[in-house]
Amino acid sequence: xxxxxxxxxxxxxxxxxxxxxxxxxxxxxxxxxxxxxxxxxxxxxxxxxxxxxxxxxxxxxxxxxxxxxxxxxxxxxxxxxxxxxxxxxxxxxxxxxxxxxxxxxxxxxxxxxxxxxxxxxxxxxxxxxxxxxxxxxxxxxxxxxxxxxxxxxxxxxxxxxxxxxxxxxxxxxxxxxxxxxxxxxxxxxxxxxxxxxxxxxxxxxxxxxxxxxxxxxxxxxxxxxxxxxxxxx
Amino acid sequence: xxxxxxxxxxxxxxxxxxxxxxxxxxxxxxxxxxxxxxxxxxxxxxxxxxxxxxxxxxxxxxxxxxxxxxxxxxxxxxxxxxxxxxxxxxxxxxxxxxxxxxxxxxxxxxxxxxxxxxxxxxxxxxxxxxxxxxxxxxxxxxxxxxxxxxxxxxxxxxxxxxxxxxxxxxxxxxxxxxxxx
Numbered sequence: 001x002x003x004x005x006x007x008x009x010x011x012x013x014x015x016x017x018x019x020x021x022x023x024x025x026x027x028x029x030x031x032x033x034x035x036x037x038x039x040x041x042x043x044x045x046x047x048x049x050x051x052x053x054x055x056x057x058x059x060x061x062x063x064x065x066x067x068x069x070x071x072x073x074x075x076x077x078x079x080x081x082x083x084x085x086x087x088x089x090x091x092x093x094x095x096x097x098x099x100x101x102x103x104x105x106x107x108x109x110x111x112x113x114x115x116x117x118x119x120x121x122x123x124x125x126x127x128x129x130x131x132x133x134x135x136x137x138x139x140x141x142x143x144x145x146x147x148x149x150x151x152x153x154x155x156x157x158x159x160x161x162x163x164x165x166x167x168x169x170x171x172x173x174x175x176x177x178x179x180x181x182x183x184x185x186x187x188x189x190x191x192x193x194x195x196x197x198x199x200x201x202x203x204x205x206x207x208x209x210x211x212x213x214x215x216x217x218x219x220x221x222x223x224x225x226x227x228x229x230x231x232x233x
Numbered sequence: 234x235x236x237x238x239x240x241x242x243x244x245x246x247x248x249x250x251x252x253x254x255x256x257x258x259x260x261x262x263x264x265x266x267x268x269x270x271x272x273x274x275x276x277x278x279x280x281x282x283x284x285x286x287x288x289x290x291x292x293x294x295x296x297x298x299x300x301x302x303x304x305x306x307x308x309x310x311x312x313x314x315x316x317x318x319x320x321x322x323x324x325x326x327x328x329x330x331x332x333x334x335x336x337x338x339x340x341x342x343x344x345x346x347x348x349x350x351x352x353x354x355x356x357x358x359x360x361x362x363x364x365x366x367x368x369x370x371x372x373x374x375x376x377x378x379x380x381x382x383x384x385x386x387x388x389x390x391x392x393x394x395x396x397x398x399x400x401x402x403x404x405x406x407x408x409x410x411x412x413x414x
Contacts, residue, residue: 220413222241222301223326227406229297230399 241301245402246322247291248308248350249331250342254363254392255307256291258331261398263293263305318349327405328358331392334376335369347383357409359386361401366391 247255259267291307306321322328330347333339343360350356360383362376373389380387386404390397 216413218241219326220410222243222297223406223410223413225301226243226295226297226303227403227410229295229303230402230406233295233395233399 239300243297243301243303244325245303245305245405246308246325246328246356247305247331248318248328248346249363250333250339250346253331253333253339253343255331257392258329258361258398258401259291259293259305259307261392261395262295262402264295265293267291267293267307318346318354322350322354322356325356327409328354328356329401329405330358330360331390332360332362332376332380333364334362334371334373335364335367337371340371340376340379344380344383347380357405357412359388359401359405359408361388361390361392363390363392365389 247258249255256267291305293305293307295303295305297303306325308318308321328350330343330350332343347358347360350358360380362373364370365373377387386408388401388404390401392398
C-alpha cells in the first residue's frame with residue numbers, strides 16, 4: 001500500500017513536468033527549516049570549485065527549480081505547486097541524517113530509484129529517481145567509499161560540468177547531512193572551515209571572545225573597497 | 234582549495250514585492266548572468282503581473298578585487314516565501330528594497346516586507362522606487378509619502394540602467410559605512 005501511494009505521487013508529478021530530473025515526494029508530517037543557508041552553488045563546475053559550497057542552498061535551489069514537488073496538503077486531491085517548498089525543509093532538517101537513512105533499490109534493475117526513510121522508525125518518506133547512469137555511479141561510489149562530495153567531484157575532471165552538477169545535486173539529496181564532512185567557507189569569513197563538531201560533554205567550552213571593533217573595521221574596509229569598485233564600473 | 238589567498242565575501246540582499254525589478258536589478262550589476270530560480274507562477278495574483286517568478290532566490294556577483302567578492306541575493310516577492318527572506322539575509326551588510334511605483338497594492342506589499350525584515354532582521358536598508366518611467370506610475374512623491382514612516386533613504390531608480398543601480402548601491406554603502414564608523 002505504501003509503495004502504491006508513492007507511485008501514485010510520482011505519476012502525478014510526471015504529468016506536470018516533462019523534464020523532471022528527480023522527483024521527491026514528501027508527506028507534510030513535520031515542520032522544520034534550514035538553519036543556515038549562506039552559501040550557493042552554481043550550475044557551473046568551475047564556479048563551484050571556486051566558491052566551494054555548503055550544499056544546502058544548492059539542494060534547495062535544485063529542488064525548487066528542477067523538481068516537481070508533490071504533496072498532499074488536502075484530504076482530496078494533490079497540490080502540485082511550489083507552495084510546498086517549505087516542506088522540503090522537512091526532508092533536510094528532519095530526515096536525511098546520513099547515508100544510512102537512504103536505501104537505493106532497483107538500481108541494477110534499471111529503475112534507479114531510491115527511498116528516503118524517517119530515521120526513527122524507518123517509515124518511508126518518499127522516493128526519487130535517478131536520471132542518468134552517471135548519477136547512480138557517483139552516488140554508489142560516494143556511498144561505498146564514504147568519501148565527501150568535494151573529493152568525488154574533484155576526482156572527475158573530465159566530466160561534463162553539467163553532468164557533475166546534476167550529480168552533485170543528487171548527492172546533496174542523498175548525502176545531505178553528511179555535511180559535516182564537506183568543506184565550507186563562510187560568506188563573510190576568510191578561512192576554510194568544516195562544519196562544526198559538537199564538543200564532548202566533558203570538554204570545556206571556551207568560545208573565543210568577540211572582537212566587534214576589529215570586525216567592524218574589517219567590514220568597513222571591505223565596504224569601502226566595494227564602494228570604490230562600484231564607482232569605477 | 235587554498236588557504237593562502239582567502240577571499241572575503243560581502244553579501245547584499247535585494248528585496249521587494251513581486252515584479253518590482255529585483256532580478257533585473259541584479260542582472261544589471263552582476264558580472265555573471267544571474268542564477269535565478271524562476272518558475273511558472275502559480276498564484277493568480279502573481280500571474281497577473283508576470284508568468285515567471287522567483288521562488289527561492291536570485292544570485293549575482295561582482296568581484297571587487299582578488300580578495301573581495303560581492304554576492305547579491307534577490308529574494309522571492311511572495312509572502313509565502315518569507316522564510317527565505319530571513320535565510321538570505323543572514324550575514325548581509327544591507328538590504329535594498331525595491332518598490333514598484335505602478336501599483337498601490339505592491340507598495341503595501343513592500344511595506345509589509347520591510348516590516349517583516351525590521352521585526353526579524355536588523356539590517357541597514359534603503360528603498361528604491363522603480364518603474365517611474367511607466368505611464369501607470371503613481372509618481373515618486375506619492376510613493377515617498379507612503380514610505381515616509383520608515384525614516385530611511387528613498388531614491389528613484391530604473392533597474393535597467395546601470396548608473397541607477399550603482400547609485401542605489403553607493404547610497405546604501407554610504408549609509409552602512411557611516412553607521413559603522
